[in-house]
Amino acid sequence: MDSEDYFSVNVRSVDGFQGSEEDVIIISTVRCNGRGSVGFLSNHQRTNVALTRARYCLWILGNGSTLLNSGSIWRDLIVDAKDRGCFHNVSEDKNLAQAAMGALIELRQLDSLFNMDSFLFNDTKWQVKFNDTFLETIASFGDAKICKEVVAILLKLSSGWRKDGNNKVKLEGTSMLLEVYEVTQNMCLIWAVDIVVENSLCIQVIKIWDVLPDTKIEQLAKMLVEKVYGNYTVNMMNRCKEKRVEGNLTLPVTWPMNSDTDQSWSLTNQLAALSLRNQSKSSSSRRASSVWDGDTRSHGRGSRW
Known part of the structure; x- marks a missing residue:
């Protein structure tokens, strides 16, 4: 029946x-x-x-x-x-959260998942910040399975879990900040610990840069050195690398903002975001021109930078 x-x-x-x-x-x-x-x-x-x-x-x-x-x-x-015990919070109920997450992915409403106000990150130990290019990439995937795998990794990262072994991108200028976690056999998540300034505090956060094939990792890393990490001082780099470990969890470190160096975080992040957006728009224009010419095969996600 x-x-x-x-x-x-x-x-x-x-x-x-x-x-x-x-x-x-x-x-x-x-x-x-x-x-x-x-x-x-x-x-x-x-x-x-x-x-x-x-x-x-x-x-x-x-x-x-x-x-x-x-x-x-x-x-x-x-x-x-x-x-009466009839109130259910989706962020506290694993079954509800899984159902809501699956529905949003299937409906391609990914903006509701990948932002700081998402129910996925309401009670996590780490804040998660998303680069615009990551959002563009994740929206382009036709396979919902990849999106679910990315969400699973993000939830573990934001809870303080870290993968065993050395997962750093070894490229001069990145100061070993970038990390690579495998999502599928062909796709990797690129992320790093970064700093934001909130309420006169410097706070470590997780910065999600992109999901891309391993053949594109070096290209992304070089772009980030040029556009982002090249503007970081030694003190900034050291704060990103500082660790606070409790048991088997890595937790964010927080400092009071008390110097001109700390105040430069906001300006540095704003300039980096502006530079990345301009670069992304330029790459998008080039891709549009190439499509007009009938050649779309050679213009993958890695070329957006």
Whole structure:
């Protein structure tokens, strides 16, 4: 018997359920903001319809903080759900997180995964910063399996796990900052420890540069030496290389920002980002010209630099 014989699925707005019921209802409250604005859900009639149409089970998808700050019945609903053990945080529930991650990858909504606000990195020990070129590369993959493998490595990295052995890129000028982790037999993740300045603190973070074939690693490393690491002082390099190990985990190091050298981090990172963006745009223009000429085979991801 086909699955269609067991159940039917209806997709409607809240207004579309007036006067009818369903066994199970899943509702999205849509909004996500710190102000507690819930938009159309502030209408009491719509709220009544939304909460009373399910015969047996009602699932509400939304942002807990937004609903709590709404000062409406939605706040009371969240409080009640927490009291009864019916509130599930996607970042704390492994099954929910895996399901959400898989759905976002299958739907190609990768921007929701690879950013600092992603639920994947809400409670991780390391902040993860993504280079624009990495985002372009990951979006170009047609194979969802590669994306899932990348996510798996990022989650382990951000938790403090490090691969055994020497995985550094050995190239003069990189000061052994770049690391290479194999994603698949043909693709590698290029990353490094970097520093950001936040709230008068210098904080180690994980910088994800790109995912590319091993034949393109040296080309990327040389570009980063020219555009990024060539601007780093010895003190900057040393801070990137400093380690804090607890048990089998490597944790980020934090310092108070107390010198002109520390203040230069922000400017250096801004200039590096601008240089990389300009280089990427230039490479994109060259690729577009080559496509116009009918030759697309020789212009892979490595040529974007």
